[in-house]
Amino acid sequence: MNQGPRAAARNRAALVAAAREVYAELGLDAPMAEIARRAGVGQGSLYRHFPDRDAVVATVLEENVVQVEQAAAAEGATLAEVLAVLTWHLVESAAFIGLLRAECATVRREELGRAGELGERVERALRGELRDRGQLPADSLMLAVAMVSGAVTGPTREDRERRALEAWALLGVEVGPVRPFPG
Amino acid sequence: MNQGPRAAARNRAALVAAAREVYAELGLDAPMAEIARRAGVGQGSLYRHFPDRDAVVATVLEENVVQVEQAAAAEGATLAEVLAVLTWHLVESAAFIGLLRAECATVRREELGRAGELGERVERALRGELRDRGQLPADSLMLAVAMVSGAVTGPTREDRERRALEAWALLGVEVGPVRPFPG
Amino acid sequence: MNQGPRAAARNRAALVAAAREVYAELGLDAPMAEIARRAGVGQGSLYRHFPDRDAVVATVLEENVVQVEQAAAAEGATLAEVLAVLTWHLVESAAFIGLLRAECATVRREELGRAGELGERVERALRGELRDRGQLPADSLMLAVAMVSGAVTGPTREDRERRALEAWALLGVEVGPVRPFPG
Amino acid sequence: MNQGPRAAARNRAALVAAAREVYAELGLDAPMAEIARRAGVGQGSLYRHFPDRDAVVATVLEENVVQVEQAAAAEGATLAEVLAVLTWHLVESAAFIGLLRAECATVRREELGRAGELGERVERALRGELRDRGQLPADSLMLAVAMVSGAVTGPTREDRERRALEAWALLGVEVGPVRPFPG
DNA sequence: AATGAATGAGCATTCATTCAT
DNA sequence: TATGAATGAATGCTCATTCAT
Numbered sequence: 001m002n003q004g005p006r007a008a009a010r011n012r013a014a015l016v017a018a019a020r021e022v023y024a025e026l027g028l029d030a031p032m033a034e035i036a037r038r039a040g041v042g043q044g045s046l047y048r049h050f051p052d053r054d055a056v057v058a059t060v061l062e063e064n065v066v067q068v069e070q071a072a073a074a075e076g077a078t079l080a081e082v083l084a085v086l087t088w089h090l091v092e093s094a095a096f097i098g099l100l101r102a103e104c105a106t107v108r109r110e111e112l113g114r115a116g117e118l119g120e121r122v123e124r125a126l127r128g129e130l131r132d133r134g135q136l137p138a139d140s141l142m143l144a145v146a147m148v149s150g151a152v153t154g155p156t157r158e159d160r161e162r163r164a165l166e167a168w169a170l171l172g173v174e175v176g177p178v179r180p181f182p183g
Numbered sequence: 184m185n186q187g188p189r190a191a192a193r194n195r196a197a198l199v200a201a202a203r204e205v206y207a208e209l210g211l212d213a214p215m216a217e218i219a220r221r222a223g224v225g226q227g228s229l230y231r232h233f234p235d236r237d238a239v240v241a242t243v244l245e246e247n248v249v250q251v252e253q254a255a256a257a258e259g260a261t262l263a264e265v266l267a268v269l270t271w272h273l274v275e276s277a278a279f280i281g282l283l284r285a286e287c288a289t290v291r292r293e294e295l296g297r298a299g300e301l302g303e304r305v306e307r308a309l310r311g312e313l314r315d316r317g318q319l320p321a322d323s324l325m326l327a328v329a330m331v332s333g334a335v336t337g338p339t340r341e342d343r344e345r346r347a348l349e350a351w352a353l354l355g356v357e358v359g360p361v362r363p364f365p366g
Numbered sequence: 367m368n369q370g371p372r373a374a375a376r377n378r379a380a381l382v383a384a385a386r387e388v389y390a391e392l393g394l395d396a397p398m399a400e401i402a403r404r405a406g407v408g409q410g411s412l413y414r415h416f417p418d419r420d421a422v423v424a425t426v427l428e429e430n431v432v433q434v435e436q437a438a439a440a441e442g443a444t445l446a447e448v449l450a451v452l453t454w455h456l457v458e459s460a461a462f463i464g465l466l467r468a469e470c471a472t473v474r475r476e477e478l479g480r481a482g483e484l485g486e487r488v489e490r491a492l493r494g495e496l497r498d499r500g501q502l503p504a505d506s507l508m509l510a511v512a513m514v515s516g517a518v519t520g521p522t523r524e525d526r527e528r529r530a531l532e533a534w535a536l537l538g539v540e541v542g543p544v545r546p547f548p549g
Numbered sequence: 550m551n552q553g554p555r556a557a558a559r560n561r562a563a564l565v566a567a568a569r570e571v572y573a574e575l576g577l578d579a580p581m582a583e584i585a586r587r588a589g590v591g592q593g594s595l596y597r598h599f600p601d602r603d604a605v606v607a608t609v610l611e612e613n614v615v616q617v618e619q620a621a622a623a624e625g626a627t628l629a630e631v632l633a634v635l636t637w638h639l640v641e642s643a644a645f646i647g648l649l650r651a652e653c654a655t656v657r658r659e660e661l662g663r664a665g666e667l668g669e670r671v672e673r674a675l676r677g678e679l680r681d682r683g684q685l686p687a688d689s690l691m692l693a694v695a696m697v698s699g700a701v702t703g704p705t706r707e708d709r710e711r712r713a714l715e716a717w718a719l720l721g722v723e724v725g726p727v728r729p730f731p732g
Numbered sequence: 733a734a735t736g737a738a739t740g741a742g743c744a745t746t747c748a749t750t751c752a753t
Numbered sequence: 754t755a756t757g758a759a760t761g762a763a764t765g766c767t768c769a770t771t772c773a774t
Contacts (some may be wrong), residue, residue, distance in 0.1 A: 150333010516699010
């Protein structure tokens with residue numbers, strides 16, 4: 001089963017994918033063992049790739065954040081499009097919801113580790129899109145994002161997407177078709 | 184340290200207060216032992232007063248919900264006033280935030296036990312206030328509450344209250360002075 | 367609810383009866399609280415009447431033993447009759463089974479406390495009956511009793527009685543109609 | 550103290566041996582921690598090897614049962630020889646006594662988990678030996694085993710073996726020299 | 733004498749993390 | 754580098770026993 005060094009990158013990717021799944025299903029305090037199991041690697045390998053639990057969470061969030069940044073950096077991106085990507089990640093990833101709500105939350109702060117930094121990167125990405133097009137005052141944008149994050153609950157993907165869109169509508173903010181980046 | 188049976192009611196109250204504090208600081212899955220310790224009683228006493236963890240959570244939430252219901256039932260109550268009471272509890276109680284966000288959440292539902300019922304009681308209380316005065320479509324009210332719940336983060340009481348009020352403002356909903364019930 | 371000193375004897379009797387029931391249903395390590403509850407008295411009263419768990423067990427067993435002794439002391443008692451009373455108690459009382467099996471058992475000795483003494487009293491009662499009538503060598507009688515005790519299992523009273531009688535039959539020992547003393 | 554994965558099989562064996570000892574000394578509801586301690590491993594390791602308490606009990610009993618089955622399956626086995634092996638295990642293992650007595654006991658059944666199945670396997674093994682040679686009616690064989698189980702008490706191995714043999718003698722059943730299988 | 737609350741040790745079980753292989 | 758066993762510190766909960774009333 002040990003496929004040697006060549007498998008290292010593959011294993012890491014499998015771990016991140018497994019972690020994303022597991023966090024979505026069981027929440028952010030899911031057992032580490034479950035992540036390793038679902039990635040098909042030993043627990044030791046998990047800890048070789050990530051020093052501790054926070055590092056896994058941060059890596060999962062990193063991917064969410066990077067996609068939002070990429071969407072924002074894309075040629076001719078509109079705020080509606082960037083928010084659509086952000087919304088897609090909210091719907092998919094319980095961890096991402098936590099990030100955007102809990103940036104400075106009093107609760108479970110410790111579990112989010114580098115959350116502050118990641119939250120700021122989301123904010124920067126959105127601010128860039130906001131120039132001159134604001135449907136919302138710039139300072140309110142992250143608040144709106146937190147509010148939508150609060151609304152994204154429900155057992156199925158569809159429930160969560162519907163609620164997210166209703167929430168944006170209630171804020172009077174237009175959002176493009178919800179999708180990952182690149183589409 | 185044993186102050187005898189006379190202290191029973193006092194102990195129960197201390198446990199609820201301690202639980203509220205602990206939930207605010209450590210989240211809803213805080214150790215039971217911490218609640219007992221902070222209330223200054225043995226763990227056994229905690230379990231005498233509450234059969235299990237859910238009962239403690241439910242009791243804490245019950246108090247939040249009852250105040251909202253009372254505010255709604257008060258003579259001449261307006262929606263703004265009821266939302267003000269609800270907002271006060273959001274600001275004070277991490278558990279209450281969880282209740283209003285997670286009513287149908289996919290994750291950790293089990294930790295909220297009777298949450299569904301409590302969430303419905305809040306909804307009923309608010310719907311009663313909404314007749315003929317709706318600044319929001321009735322169906323959107325609970326969604327709006329969830330959104331504001333999502334916004335209520337921050338290390339201090341003041342942070343959280345400010346963010347809550349900004350969130351209501353962003354939704355265009357008027358809210359009275361944030362306070363418990365009765366004032 | 368406190369009916370004063372006059373109720374003391376009544377309470378004690380209720381506790382013994384409750385203990386007998388509880389031991390039959392839940393085994394000898396049933397919670398003390400369950401006994402008090404079923405007797406309708408506070409736990410404190412249980413501990414006023416009995417210094418500790420062993421004392422309760424011993425008292426329950428005492429009553430079993432006394433009936434066997436009385437049956438043996440009765441005018442014109444036959445071994446078959448005495449064994450019938452003993453068998454009745456085996457069928458009714460899980461604790462009594464334990465006593466007769468575990469007199470010197472390596473297991474759970476501690477729970478039986480005065481068991482040795484009680485076991486000897488049963489033996490003396492039976493030996494008295496054995497004179498000149500022995501279907502069994504005298505030394506084997508207590509062994510036979512232990513063997514029958516081992517056979518008395520089953521979910522219902524009827525199951526247990528049937529098995530007890532089959533066991534005596536297998537040993538070639540005649541037993542009268544199974545009944546308490548006095549009938 | 551951690552001797553690494555190589556010790557896994559050794560640890561498992563140590564756990565089973567420790568469990569057997571502990572059950573013999575303290576009964577089937579002995580603390581799990583005691584088993585781990587006596588095996589010289591952490592509690593976590595115990596739970597790695599066995600998912601829960603029942604699994605430990607079942608494993609201990611499984612070994613007893615398997616030896617009886619093997620003795621029965623051996624070329625030219627006689628009932629006396631099979632019962633000799635069964636008797637050896639009764640003398641050694643308090644858990645095995647419990648199994649054979651409690652197959653349908655009303656009390657603590659739950660602690661035996663798969664006991665029913667194991668008890669049936671013993672019965673099948675014995676029935677196979679019984680054909681055409683019956684000193685006992687077939688239906689009485691398991692009752693006789695239960696009876697002997699009831700007789701096997703006493704602080705030392707020698708006490709228990711002597712009482713077991715006396716019990717079989719009282720039933721008129723011939724038993725070979727008490728020994729494990731293979732001898 | 734009765735009550736029932738309080739206590740705190742004890743137990744099964746889980747899980748993050750370390751480590752020998 | 755990968756593995757998965759070992760570890761031991763929590764954690765929820767139970768229960769015998771004590772004690773203020």
